[in-house]
Amino acid sequence: xxLTFYLPTKIIMGKHCVLQNAGLFSKTGKRAFVITYPxxxxxxxxxxxxxxxxxxxxxxxxxxxxxxxxxxGQMKKFGDTAADFGADMIIGIGGGxxxxxxxxxxxxxxxxxxxxxxxxxxxxxxxxxVICIPTTAGTGxxxxxxxxxxxxxxxxxxxxxNEDLMSPVFAFLDAxxxxxxxxxxxxxxxxxxxxxxxxxxxSTKSNWxxxxxxxxxxxxxxxxxxxxxxxxxxFEEREKLLFNAALSGIMINHMRTLAVHAMGYPxxxxxxxxxxxxxxxxxxxxxxxxxxxxxxxxDAMYAALGVKDTEGFSALISSILKYTDNYSxxxxxxxxxxxxxxxxxxxxxxxxxxxxxxxxxxxALL
Amino acid sequence: xxLTFYLPTKIIMGKHCVLQNAGLFSKTGKRAFVITYPxxxxxxxxxxxxxxxxxxxxxxxxxxxxxxxxxxGQMKKFGDTAADFGADMIIGIGGGxxxxxxxxxxxxxxxxxxxxxxxxxxxxxxxxxVICIPTTAGTGxxxxxxxxxxxxxxxxxxxxxNEDLMSPVFAFLDAxxxxxxxxxxxxxxxxxxxxxxxxxxxSTKSNWxxxxxxxxxxxxxxxxxxxxxxxxxxFEEREKLLFNAALSGIMINHMRTLAVHAMGYPxxxxxxxxxxxxxxxxxxxxxxxxxxxxxxxxDAMYAALGVKDTEGFSALISSILKYTDNYSxxxxxxxxxxxxxxxxxxxxxxxxxxxxxxxxxxxALL
Numbered sequence: 218x219x220l221t222f223y224l225p226t227k228i229i230m231g232k233h234c235v236l237q238n239a240g241l242f243s244k245t246g247k248r249a250f251v252i253t254y255p256x257x258x259x260x261x262x263x264x265x266x267x268x269x270x271x272x273x274x275x276x277x278x279x280x281x282x283x284x285x286x287x288x289x290g291q292m293k294k295f296g297d298t299a300a301d302f303g304a305d306m307i308i309g310i311g312g313g314x315x316x317x318x319x320x321x322x323x324x325x326x327x328x329x330x331x332x333x334x335x336x337x338x339x340x341x342x343x344x345x346x347v348i349c350i351p352t353t354a355g356t357g358x359x360x361x362x363x364x365x366x367x368x369x370x371x372x373x374x375x376x377x378x379n380e381d382l383m384s385p386v387f388a389f390l391d392a393x394x395x396x397x398x399x400x401x402x403x404x405x406x407x408x409x410x411x412x413x414x415x416x417x418x419x420s421t422k423s424n425w426x427x428x429x430x431x432x433x434x435x436x437x438x439x440x441x442x443x444x445x446x447x448x449x450x451x452f453e454e455r456e457k458l459l460f461n462a463a464l465s466g467i468m469i470n471h472m473r474t475l476a477v478h479a480m481g482y483p484x485x486x487x488x489x490x491x492x493x494x495x496x497x498x499x500x501x502x503x504x505x506x507x508x509x510x511x512x513x514x515x516d517a518m519y520a521a522l523g524v525k526d527t528e529g530f531s532a533l534i535s536s537i538l539k540y541t542d543n544y545s546x547x548x549x550x551x552x553x554x555x556x557x558x559x560x561x562x563x564x565x566x567x568x569x570x571x572x573x574x575x576x577x578x579x580x581a582l583l
Numbered sequence: 584x585x586l587t588f589y590l591p592t593k594i595i596m597g598k599h600c601v602l603q604n605a606g607l608f609s610k611t612g613k614r615a616f617v618i619t620y621p622x623x624x625x626x627x628x629x630x631x632x633x634x635x636x637x638x639x640x641x642x643x644x645x646x647x648x649x650x651x652x653x654x655x656g657q658m659k660k661f662g663d664t665a666a667d668f669g670a671d672m673i674i675g676i677g678g679g680x681x682x683x684x685x686x687x688x689x690x691x692x693x694x695x696x697x698x699x700x701x702x703x704x705x706x707x708x709x710x711x712x713v714i715c716i717p718t719t720a721g722t723g724x725x726x727x728x729x730x731x732x733x734x735x736x737x738x739x740x741x742x743x744x745n746e747d748l749m750s751p752v753f754a755f756l757d758a759x760x761x762x763x764x765x766x767x768x769x770x771x772x773x774x775x776x777x778x779x780x781x782x783x784x785x786s787t788k789s790n791w792x793x794x795x796x797x798x799x800x801x802x803x804x805x806x807x808x809x810x811x812x813x814x815x816x817x818f819e820e821r822e823k824l825l826f827n828a829a830l831s832g833i834m835i836n837h838m839r840t841l842a843v844h845a846m847g848y849p850x851x852x853x854x855x856x857x858x859x860x861x862x863x864x865x866x867x868x869x870x871x872x873x874x875x876x877x878x879x880x881x882d883a884m885y886a887a888l889g890v891k892d893t894e895g896f897s898a899l900i901s902s903i904l905k906y907t908d909n910y911s912x913x914x915x916x917x918x919x920x921x922x923x924x925x926x927x928x929x930x931x932x933x934x935x936x937x938x939x940x941x942x943x944x945x946x947a948l949l
Contacts, residue, residue: 218822219597222829224590231585425826429799437791456584460791463588 357466723832
């Protein structure tokens, strides 16, 4: 069995964990550039960070202009501002987009390179240390060394990263900051984490690490299922979803995705579905396609999720996403053309070709 | 839920993983002090390291005088030899004793302090980076920042460590190096890892990390049960036991032990039981004592281990340890006196006092 297991980001979870670990901020740096966006002034996170930085005597500069879908072309100004301020650490407070921007700024502040060179994944100077404070139970970006940026001219999203240089040093998970999240966004994010769990667990490259992390994601998801269906969450359920998002980040660090992720992109690009919803609407149909080739593991997964079979699994996901839009065959044929090469290149438990991709789309969306 | 999750040691597992990752050695240092013991010349590990270090142009010095139960008083010479050689990295090849010696030498090579000051857990100079190559599926020391040393004058074992300074940078897990292990040692070590799994999972301080790691340990243990009972292992079973040992190290990093560990020490000290056997012989009796206070989690654990109840669990452990020595009441009363304070201080799911400790010993060993 070949595997690696590594978590260089220290995850610290708990109510008020930022305030309770104030000393870790001054251990990380003396001048902080804080990147966030306006909504974080309402969920308590920016206030907490301000309190801690002042208490620790750390000079800081805050920008609340972190972009929603960060573009490569927007990144230079964050790196420049951090460098001009003399920052020796970057703090990102927000969803995956903000955390990705923070990681990018950390590279650019230490390296005067054209942003396009970010994709070399090697940098002369060590990026500044990054502390991540997620305010969505979203992408797991707080524990990954990757940033996903949109390259506008090509209309694509492309990620870069370096495990040794770009892993955040700390991820503080305080579910208080996620309490203002709209219920359907929380639900879509939870399905995103589940999708990473499934794709890592059922991959032909799966190993004992992905088995362990996948099973934990499934168990946690099951515990939150009624809340996700009803859109009403206890604090502990919010914590569990936040923890599951971090686990999905750990899964991303160790495993590639499957066809589901590749096939989800056209839905996000053309129909503006959230990433979690775009993957989620395809999951049931994908499971039906692959089930025969991975039935033993799929059954263990279904048991952990509290469903009987693929039909029950599909119904579970539908009851959480509540997504009912209609698609035309010509649309799905277009998406098939756009995604089948990437989908086929993934370590799917059953090989997919163009015909299979179209079939999965049709069963899911027609 | 308060928790932390952190694995700063990169675990790399696979057949020939040392040879396949030769570049990581030269990335870590240019002059290596290698600590091992004679048996490692027979299991292939020292040969592999020699090949890699030569191939990478790394100067190195090997000592095969790593002690079996390292004593504080023996440590200075390892630190001095490393410093005199001008080592910039330490490589430990062996069981937990060797790996603990390697971590200690890394501190002493960089800090000219009396060995007693190791227990301050803070050192002026950063210890040398340590690479660990376990050749037993034993203590999990390859992923912990701790060293356990015997203080001869006091006749105690005492650990020191610092998560930021002493975590090994790499742990290479190649089960080929464990193929020469006697079957009963492999079995005792497997029970040691299981015991850490159980004690972390059932602790009143347990959290979602220890739940995840514990369940993985139980599942892996179950897969290896017939092999452990028969003393005949496939390569994959050896790998799974090696992985479980690393998981138990991760559990140690995140969770304290319970009364079982405290109560096992007198058995090791006075009766020379291996650490795994000393904990293992107490597990069934301890489970019987605590079951009523943690029945839901205990049942989930039993299910993962493939047993029905506490009786089935006790039988399972006995069938693996094959330990049948007799004890007298006066001995057990002595051990109770020695261990009950430490045992009572642990986060046990049911409180233990002196009477309870004696009762657990008696049920296990009379």
